[in-house]
Amino acid sequence: MEKLSDDEIYQKLEELKGWKYASNAIHTSFQFDNFKDAFTVMTRIAFEAEAHQHHPNWGNVYNELEISLSTHDAGGVTEKDFKLANAIEGIVEAKN
Structure with a gap:
């Protein structure tokens, strides 16, 4: 996966x-x-992260969940991060 530019x-x-x-x-x-x-x-x-073979850095305190996505092999953000971010958004929206 290729690292995206800041503009991208x-x-x-x-x-x-x-x-x-x-x-x-x-x-x-x-x-x-x-x-x-x-x-x-x-x-x-x-489960979604496993399916994508891409795992978030995250933390949870009581009712708050913080998530960071980066492709370590590429040294920054790639398309892989945005695919997982969109999947995460879908999961959260389904919960609400």
Whole structure:
């Protein structure tokens, strides 16, 4: 996978509400009603990440989930990150 330019990243981010670019990764966070809902979404994302063979850097405190995506082999953000970000958005939207 080839690393995207900053311009390409910012252009693609226009389609992903709530995602930001910083430190060679794209980042977002979500808040849920409670820990169970956050963990349920994390589990669904984990299965999707396995299917994509691409795994997020993430953290969870109670009802908040923070996610960062970067393709380490490429040294930055690639199309692979945006594919997983879009899948994550679909999972979160389905939960809501």
